[in-house]
Amino acid sequence: MRSAPPSTAKQFTYRRPRVTLALLRIFLLIHAALVVAQPILAGYFLSGEADAMAWHSPLGSSLFLLTMLQLVAALLYFWPGGGRPWPALITVGLIVAELTQVVYGHQQNFAVHVPLGTAIVITAVWMAVWSFRSSARQGRRKEVKQ
C-alpha cells in the first residue's frame, strides 16, 4: 500500500490500518462482552442469587489485564498501523476506571461503583461499535514528499 505514483504535485497517501484494526476489534469485542456480563451478574446477585458474586468479583478483578492487552493492540493500531490515537488514550482511561471500580466494589461503595460501572460499559461497548465504523478504517493523513 506504499506505492506512490510519480507526479509533480505533492502526493498524499493514507496508510490504512488493517491487521492492527482486526486485532484491536478482537480485543474490543471480548472486552465489551465481558463488561456487559457485569451488570447482569450484579443484578442476579442483588436479586438474591449469591453465586453470581463468585463470577462478578473475579471477572471484575481481572478485567484490567485484558484491558492492558487491549492497550497494546490500540498502540499497535496507532503505530505502526497508522490509525487514530484516541482508542489507546481511552483504553488508558478504562484501565484506571476498572482498577478504581475494583476498589469501590470491595468497599461496597455503590454510589461510585454503580455509576462508574455504567460508564465503563458504555465506553467499552461504544469503542467496539466504533471499531466497525468506516472512521476506524481511515488512516491519519501522511504526506509523501517527492
Add this chain to the structure above:
Amino acid sequence: MKFLVVLRAVAVAHAIAVCLQPFLAGAYLNGSGAAMRLHEPIGHGAASLVLVQLLIATLYWRSGGRGSAVVVTVLLLAAEGIQIGIGYSRQLALHIPVGVAIVAIACVFAAWTFRPAAKVEVPS
C-alpha cells in the same frame, strides 16, 4: 429541520435525567432512602421526556429528518416502560442491565443529534 434544535434539547434533558439514575441507585444501595425517593420520580420524568421526544422526533422526521430518530425513541420508550415495571417488582437481575442499556442509548442518541448526520435532509 427547525425541530432538530428542539430534539437536541429534549434528548440532552432526557440523557441527563437518565444519567442521574445509576448515581441515585448506588446511593440507595449505600443505605440512602432519600436517593430512592428521587430515583422513582426521575424515572417517571425520564419516561415522560421520552414521550415528548417521540413527538418531537416524529415532527423532525416528517420535516425531512432521519426516521431512525423515531425508531430509537420508540425503543427507548418501550425499554423505559419495562424498566419502571421491573423496578417496582424488584426484578433487579433485569432492572440493572436494562438500565445500563437505557443510559447507553440515551447518551449516544443525544450525542448523535449534534453530529452532521442528524442535519442531513432525507428526500421524501
